[in-house]
Amino acid sequence: MRTKGAQLTMQQRAALPRARLFDILDSERLVVVRGARGSGKSALITSWIEHGGAKGRVVCRMRPPAPNTTADEYWSALIDKLRRSGVILSATDTTGDGSAFATLIRTLAQIDVDVLLVAEHPTRLDAVEIAGQFAQLATDCPRVHAVIETWHVLYGYVQLLTEGIAEIGPHDLRFTCDEVAELFANYGFQLTPEVVRSLRHTLGGEAFATDLALLMSKRLGYAAVDEFGDAAPELVAVLIDTVEQLLSRSSVTAWRAAILATAPARKLTNETAAVLGVTDAEELFETLERQGLLQRTSSDLAWEYPAALRFGLLELERRNDPSLGKQALIRLAEHSLAADDPTAALHYAVDARAWKRAGRILFAHYARIVDEDLGGLFRAVCMFPRSELARFPLVRAARFALTTCNESAIHSVELPESFEDLAALGASQDVAETVTMAITEAVALRRSAKFAEAVALSRRIEPILYGARDAGNEDVARRAPLIYLQTAVTYQLTGELADATSDFQVAFRDGHQFVRRQAAGGIALNWALCGDARRVRKWLDVENAQPFQDGEFGDFMRVAGRCAAVLYHLDQFDFVTADALLQGLGGPAFHDELWAFIAYARCQASLVTGRVDEPLSWVTRTIAEHRAHFAQSPFADDLLTAVQAELELAAGQANSADVRINATTSKHPVVVAARARTQLLTGRPEDAIATVTEIDWPASGYVRAHIDGLLIKAAAHLDLGDKPHAVASWRQACFLAEHSDCQLPFAFMALDRRTLLAEAADMPGPAVPAGSDIFPAAAPFVRLSVREREVLRLLAEGAAAHQIARKLFVSENTIKTQRRSIYKKLNAANRSQAVSTAQELRLLA
Structure with a gap:
């Protein structure tokens, strides 16, 4: 630094x-x-x-x-x-x-x-x-x-x-968002992701303007651009002064009026210059390029002012004559709409701060704008003043979907209860605004960790969409794929993967490119979490066939698919590809609702490649960081609890795994499999068999956990000397693996057990690469009786033997005998060592 x-x-x-x-x-x-x-x-x-x-x-x-x-x-x-x-x-x-x-x-x-x-x-x-x-x-x-x-x-x-x-x-x-964050961090500023994105969009990520923002932030003591893209007056003043200095140069002065006249244009052509009243613009463009004030884009070689220079020119114009600049921007918005470019029209309307016009454009062309410029849409919805959001529920919905602004809901939507009444509401003329407000509320509830309420509201939205479809409501039809995309994400985050997949499929069928990309990646992730590798591969191919936008929002759209791809390649023992995908995925960002899936994929990769120590502290830290930003859903809690317990088992910390997995009463398949494995590896095969029979595996849909449960059951029967039942479970696991192409659970079983069962069943099962064994046949485990745990707790509190005896109503000799037993089990010579070891094993939890 x-x-x-x-x-x-x-x-x-x-x-x-x-x-x-x-x-x-x-x-x-x-x-x-x-x-x-x-x-x-x-x-x-x-x-x-x-x-x-x-x-x-x-x-x-x-x-x-x-x-x-x-x-x-x-x-x-x-x-x-x-x-x-x-x-x-x-x-x-x-x-x-x-x-x-x-x-x-x-x-x-x-x-x-x-x-x-x-x-x-x-x-x-x-x-x-x-x-x-x-x-x-x-x-x-x-x-x-x-x-x-x-x-x-x-x-x-x-x-x-x-x-x-x-x-x-x-x-x-x-500068990318990551580079802006790094630059500010190097000089003592830890910016939130929202501020980083807004600062980059407002100033275009350009070096000079970003540097000015850094210096101004140091002077002010806070970020010079807030999360909604509003620049501090002090920064605006410096940018205006910089523009004035450029315009006062002898080589530029003659062109001052033309520069101010053309500054509203985002892309400069003879046609847009003519809209702004400037003729013979080619000489102007070439002159300004020679002065370093105008540049051509790499994609289409269109002329443009650098973003920060344009920002300063517009602010100068607003200071001199606010109405003149606004009128020019509105003319450009109208010209863009006439030229069938609603994306540019939206940006011009936002630049003009003509919020009613911008809201109408977004209402009419939302799906197309999402497809063409998701990053620009983010900037536009962030620029809308909070006071205007009540008038534009679609803007509010987009703002919730693209940002993590913790704004309280503006309207609470009252909807009927019955399917018939909801469908009838969908057939009404003004339902588009109602359903937009409803999905906005659902997203707000989800982001506020009110998952049950979000799911309940999402379920009431769908009959409205059916009714609107049957009534031929085109306004709702244009938005329906995006609404289904949001209901699917709600179901996905709460672990209702069948419903999530169904809604993702509807969104994919009816949506534009952005929706199709997101939906395909979401479906692939659902199947990857379940462990059906063949379906994962199919939907990853579908997702890869969809074009992606460049930049951070392109990366944002890839998160679900990349998580799915990591889990898929782990299932195929292709650790090199999985690791490369993880590098592209990065760590879970603070603003990403799918952070728990990213964390789960990273932990699974660490588990299967034997790198188990560092991820334990990493995932604990990651969970703590994200609780403050996105509350952890019950489904995320199940996934991360299960994988943390398995990391602890693989690291030889069986007592910690036992405490963690028994701290939850969840019957989720991944938790049940982790609990049964803990019981098996700590010498409790009967308990492991009882645990894996607690749920209806075929109905659960979790193929990987089902195979895992069958293999745990086979190993437990083998430990009990019941070879016929062990072979039967092994055969079932092999059959499921063959039909789903899910192979990873076989690496969870120790090599000697795999070999014995394969020979006994005359069925080899999937080939596990040498050195891929994850868990031992048995894990070191310290068992203390209930009374020994009580004595240990009091020892940790500093109580003497006679005090413990009096408290537990037994003799002092009894306590000394129990203390010796505790020391022996913990391999400790004294109280201090015993307490330290007990803390490491979480026996005092």
Whole structure:
């Protein structure tokens, strides 16, 4: 961590190690780093070099050429610099054309050292000529790695694909949410995920503006942008001052009016400029690009102002004439709707703070906007003032779905009780608003840990959707897939996986791309939790066939599918793939409702790969952290209790596992399997058999836990000498594994038992890779009688033998005898050792 202090330069503060961009800089011998002023180009290149990008190379930096410099003079200066650095001794033109570039190529093609050439804004020369020369340099000089820093587009899409040239464009340079959080953390600010996302969306993740926000936050003592995207007045003032300084430059002043007129446009074309009253805009665009004030996107080469510059220009316009900027934004919103671009229209309406217009656009085009720009939708719904949310239930629903804002419900929805009355409500004309408010309430209840109420409300919403469908209500039909998606998540979080899968399937059938991706991943996760590997594989293939949005919301949409994929590959003993998927999944984020499934997948991976010690403390810490953010559901509690007990068993902490698993009375299949395993491994086979017969396994739907229970039952019968019943249970387990492709439970049984049962049944079962055994045949376990536990508790409290005797109404000699028995069982020489060991084994819990 760097030393904190405002005296550091922006380049030093922004020089984070950015692995995703470092990989691009390492990948090709010619990389273009392109972006407008303040985009962090120099900071990235400096950070890359500092973190080993130049290792083994001679670094040669070429400063921007002075005005009127020719290409020949530029290359001659490079030759001279290389000569002074000792890379070349002399340079001779052997081609006969007399150009410095030809001499340079011929000389560098023969050098025996690696060179990193960093060229700053060489496009002040003829951009087309210089681009071609750098491409030739990369092709003809294999020991030269060139990085160009520029404001201009140098190479087209085809060149970037075919000529071994890479580009880091302006959107690539933007800080991700993780990078924003890391930057602020390096200087003493631990931002919440909501603030990080809002700060990034408000300022575009651009280096200069993010740095200003960091400095302002240090000065204010709190984040300069709040969780709803509102920037502190002090930050707004600094951004306006920065814009004023840019507009006052002699090279820009003549264009001031045109810049302010076109600032409302998110993407600049001659058409949008004309909507804003600016004609012959191409000259303006090219001039501003030369000044580093305008940039082209990498995807479609559209012109745009950097997000923070546009923010400052709009704020300046609002300060000077609030109505003028608002009118321009509304014109752009109307133009976008006319051009069938409701996503852009929504953003313009939000920029104009025209909340009624924005609400109408969202109401009419919600599903399409979700598909096209989920991140932009997040920004839009966060920008809505709280006072406006009561008027727009759909905005409130989206806000609940995409954020973790802990806002109390605005309306409580009164719905009928009977199916018939609910369906009749669905047939009414104004039901769209009612059902939107109802799903909003259901999500709010879910996020408030009122899971039973959330499920009850979700069940009453579905008949309304049936009635609306039968009545041909198109407004409800457009929203129904998203509503089903939310009811499915509610059921999933509460462990009602059959109902969750049913609603996910309806959402998948009727939904757009976003809904289909989420639904397919949700179905895959449900089957993965149950352990039906064949169905998991099917739905993972379906999910992978759906296109994903880039960025953090693309990652957000992948969470369920990635958890499913981890569990699937563990079931197939493909630990390498599972580990790679876990790396992509990361740790459970604070704002992720599926955090418990992520934690469960990580713990399962640790369990089956033998890394059991660290996850025990990690999962305990993770549960504690997330209780404050998302309350733990009973289903999450079952999953995590079971996997924690199994981690403890695998780590040789059988007493801890026994205490943990018996602290819950849950009859959930995963808990029952973990409880029966604990009983089996601690020498209680009769109890294990009794436990696994407590539930109706086929009806439960949990294939993996069912196979697990059968194998535990087989091992218990084997320990009791009942080979026929052991073989029968083994055969059933093998049959289920064959039909579900779920193999992992066989690694939970000790090798000697597997071998014996396979031979006795003449049925080998799935092949378990060597060294994959997870649990021993028996686990060390300390058994204390009820009276010994009472004595131990009083010893831990510091009571003497005579005091304990008096309290328990027995003789002092009896207590001394029980104390010796306790010490022997705990392998302890004295009270202190006995108490310490008992605490480790959770015998005092």
